[in-house]
Amino acid sequence: MAKTISTEELKAKIDGGAQDFHLVDVLSANSYEARHVPSAKNVPMGDDFIERFEKEITDDKNAEVIVYCSSSTCQASVNAAATLEDAGYTNVSHYQDGLAGWQDAGLEFAEGSK
Structure with a gap:
């Protein structure tokens, strides 16, 4: 199961x-363009x-990856973390x-598509 990271840890x-x-x-993509955490893809x-x-982020299975969605009740990031781990990624954290x-x-x- 993915580790969790706090707001303070992520901001740091x-x-x-x-x-x-x-x-x-x-x-x-629409949600991302409206607002996202700075530096997020x-x-x-x-x-x-x-x-x-x-293709778009990394195929390095040892890379540190942090995933998030809308809130602690959103399951998309939980599912993404599990999917990444199932695919062999070893350093996945969940910003719950x-x-x-x-x-x-x-x-x-941040706003926009970048």
Whole structure:
């Protein structure tokens, strides 16, 4: 089962300029364009998730990956973490508070498709 990461831990990684991890928003492209955690890339959870993830994010099974969705009640990121682990990824974390936790902490969002 994937590890969890807190809002504070994730913010520290982003603020520290860490380049050694992949932050992935697994919500729809429309949701991602409206708002996302800064530095996140978008790979919506779906039937082609692993194929898109390997093509667009990384095929390095040892890479640090952090996935999130809308909130602690959203299951998309839980499913994404499990799917990644089933595909052989060994360093997967789940930011369980998601967009709601980021907002509740008063943190800034990024917008747009990048």
